[in-house]
Amino acid sequence: MADIGRLLTAMCTPFTDEGGVDFDAAQELARLLVADGSDGVVVAGTTGESPTLSDDEKIDLLRAVKEAIPDASVVAGTGGNDTRHSVELSERAARAGADALLAVVPYYNKPTQEGMYQHFKALAAVGPLIMYNIQSRTSANMTAETTLRCAQEPGVIGVKEASGNIDQMGFVCGGAPGGFRVWSGDDGFTLPLLAVGGYGVICVTSHLAGTAVKTMIESHLEGRNEAAARLHQRLLPLITTLMTAASNPIPVKTALNRLGFRAGPFRLPLTQMDEATTARVMRAVDAAGDLVTFKPRVEVA
Numbered sequence: 014m015a016d017i018g019r020l021l022t023a024m025c026t027p028f029t030d031e032g033g034v035d036f037d038a039a040q041e042l043a044r045l046l047v048a049d050g051s052d053g054v055v056v057a058g059t060t061g062e063s064p065t066l067s068d069d070e071k072i073d074l075l076r077a078v079k080e081a082i083p084d085a086s087v088v089a090g091t092g093g094n095d096t097r098h099s100v101e102l103s104e105r106a107a108r109a110g111a112d113a114l115l116a117v118v119p120y121y122n123k124p125t126q127e128g129m130y131q132h133f134k135a136l137a138a139v140g141p142l143i144m145y146n147i148q149s150r151t152s153a154n155m156t157a158e159t160t161l162r163c164a165q166e167p168g169v170i171g172v173k174e175a176s177g178n179i180d181q182m183g184f185v186c187g188g189a190p191g192g193f194r195v196w197s198g199d200d201g202f203t204l205p206l207l208a209v210g211g212y213g214v215i216c217v218t219s220h221l222a223g224t225a226v227k228t229m230i231e232s233h234l235e236g237r238n239e240a241a242a243r244l245h246q247r248l249l250p251l252i253t254t255l256m257t258a259a260s261n262p263i264p265v266k267t268a269l270n271r272l273g274f275r276a277g278p279f280r281l282p283l284t285q286m287d288e289a290t291t292a293r294v295m296r297a298v299d300a301a302g303d304l305v306t307f308k309p310r311v312e313v314a
Contacts, residue, residue, distance in 0.1 A: 016086075017052070017053060017086045017088065017112060017113050017141075017143075017170070017171075017194075018051075018052020018053045018085070018086050018213070019052060019196075019212060019213030019214070019230055020050060020051050020052050020213055020214060020216060020219060020223070020226055020227050020230060021051060021052060021053050021054060021055055021086065021088060021196070021213070021214070021215045021216065022046045022051040022053075022054045022055070022215075022216055022217075022219045022220060022223065023054075023055045023058045023059065023060040023061070023215050023216065023217055024039075024042060024043065024046065024054040024055060024056055024058075024060065024061055024078070024220075025042065025060055025061060025062075025220065025262050025265060025266045025269065025276055026039065026056070026057070026061040026062050026066065026074065027039050027042060027275065027276045027277050028276075028277035028278055028279070028280065029277055030277065030278065032278065032280065034066070034070050034073070034074060035275075035277055036073065036074065036077040038274075038275055038276065038277070039056075039074060039077055039078055039081075040077055040078060040080065040081035041081075041274075041309075042269075042274065042276070043078045043081045043082045043085075043087075044081050044082060045274075045307065045308075045309065046219065046220065046223060047082050047085045049219070049223035049224055049306050049307055050219065050223035050224045050226065050227035050228075050306075051085070051216075051219055051223050051227075052085060052086060053082070053085040053086025053087055053088065053112070054078060054082070054085070054086070054087060054088070055087075055088040055089075055090060055115055055215055056071070056074050056075050056078050056087060056088070056089055056090065057071040057074060057075070057089060057090035057091075058090040058115060058215075059090075059117075059150070059261060059262070060217055060261055060262040060265070061074075061090065061262070062262065062279065062280055062283065063090050065280035065281075065283075068102055068105065071089070071090070071091075071102065071106070072105050072106060072109050075087060075089050075106055075109050075110070075111055076109050076110065079109070079110045079111075086112045086113070087110070087111060087112055088111065088112060088113045088114065088115050088143065089103075089106035089109075089111035089113075089114055089115065090114075090115045090116075090117075091103040091106050091111075091114045091115070091116055091136070092114075092115065092116030092117040092118075092119075092136075092145060093116075093117075093119070094119040094120050094121050094122050095119075096119070096131075096132045096135050096136075099116060099132070099135075099136055100135055100136060100139060103116070103136055103139040103140065103142075104139055106140075107139055107140040111140065112141070113140070113141040113142065113143055113170060114136065114139065114140055114141065114142050114143065115142075115143045115145055115173065115215075116132075116133065116136050116142060116143070116144060116145060117145040117147065117150070117151060118144070118145065118146055118147070118148075118151045118153055118154075118155050119132055119151070119153075120150060120151035120152065120153070121151075121152070123152060123153050124153065126155070126156060126158070126159040129153075129155050129159055129163075130159055130162055130163055133163045133166070133169060134163070134166050136168075137163075137166045137167070137168030137169045138168060139168070140168065141168060141170045142168050142169050142170060143170060143171045143172065143173055143196070143215075144160065144163060144169065144171070144172045144173065145172070145173040145175070145198065146160065146172060146173070146174055146175060146176050146198070147173075147175035147176070147198055148175075148176055148177070149175070149177070154176055154181075155176075156181070157181050157184035157185050157188070160172055160185050161184075161185060161188045161189065164189050164190055164193045165190065169193070170192070170193065170194060171193055171194035171195060171196060171212065172185065172193075172194075172195055172196070173196045173197075173198040173215045174195055174196070174197060174198055174202075174206065174211075175197070175198025175199050175202075177199060177202075179202065179205055179206070179209065182195065182197075182202070182206050182209060182211065183209040183210070186206075186209050186210030186211055187209075187210065194212035194213070195210070195211040195212050196211070196212055196213050196214055196215045197211060197213070197214040197215070197216075198214075198215060199256075200214060200216050200217055200218045200226075200248075200252045200255075200256070201249060201252045201253065201256070203216070203226070203229070203230070203245070204229060204233060204241055204242070204245040207230065207233045207234075207241075208233070213230060214226065214230070217255060217256070217261055217262070217265050218248065218251060218252050218255055218265075220265050220268075220269060220307060221251070221255075221265070221268060221269075221272075221298065221301070221305050221306075221307045222248060222251065222301060222304045222305055222306060222307070223306065223307065224306045225244055225247075225248060225304040225306070226248070228244060229241050229244035229245055229248070232244065244304075247301070247304060248301075248304060250297055250300060250301070251297050251298065251300075251301045251304065251305075254293065254294055254297035255268070255294070255297070258286065258290050258293055258294050259286050259290060260283065262283075263279065263283055263284075263285075263286055264286070264294045266279065267285070267286055267291055267294060268294055268295065268298055269307075271291070271295055271298075272298070272307060272309065273309045274307075274309040
């Protein structure tokens, strides 16, 4: 199995003022994120406003980003609540060069645990698959038992765990077969998950503080637990603000724009934050001080 990396940024999708995907800006953003510590990126995930991207846009975005960071991992978000469509999109992404696929637990349908297993089994037949468990968005939690059952499928390489339940995460880590990896899907759970056997994080905050998140992970792996804890504690105010000021990715994309990177507008139904909320987000960015290492090299036209 290819090394996907411990720190993956769930990348925003830049849009032009007219609302189209800004592929040049996406390439530049991917390069900046890798330069700031990310081992790779996820394109067309929740943070990338995937519900508003067409299949063709998702595949074109994947190709553009893969071209920009050929030595880093590019994971394609191909999940949905229609297994047949998810398989078709996954096949296109695999042909376009995705290093792995990321697929969320099917939402709205509220499948049974058996349905979740069959869904992921079908997707894992296409290519290396990272499952994504996030009950707050899907209304259905994939249990540790189902996660571990899926982990026996040859194509399933790991799970992005955002259940918010550290006990569940610990059961998954403790029962997983060799090579199965558990990434945190909540930035604030990165260090706690590492402590119970997790592998890394698929992160939003790393748009702004990639080096700090990377250093926290490395400090833990090297046994420098106090240093890792200090970084965790310093990052928490920024993480919390980015996750609570408004629905992700509104706060982080707004911050990118305010820092000088033209990430562009949102696609409806997402909208801009009001000025008071924007000011709150930027105060958190300012308060993070030297943790914020994202520095646009150029303004993308």
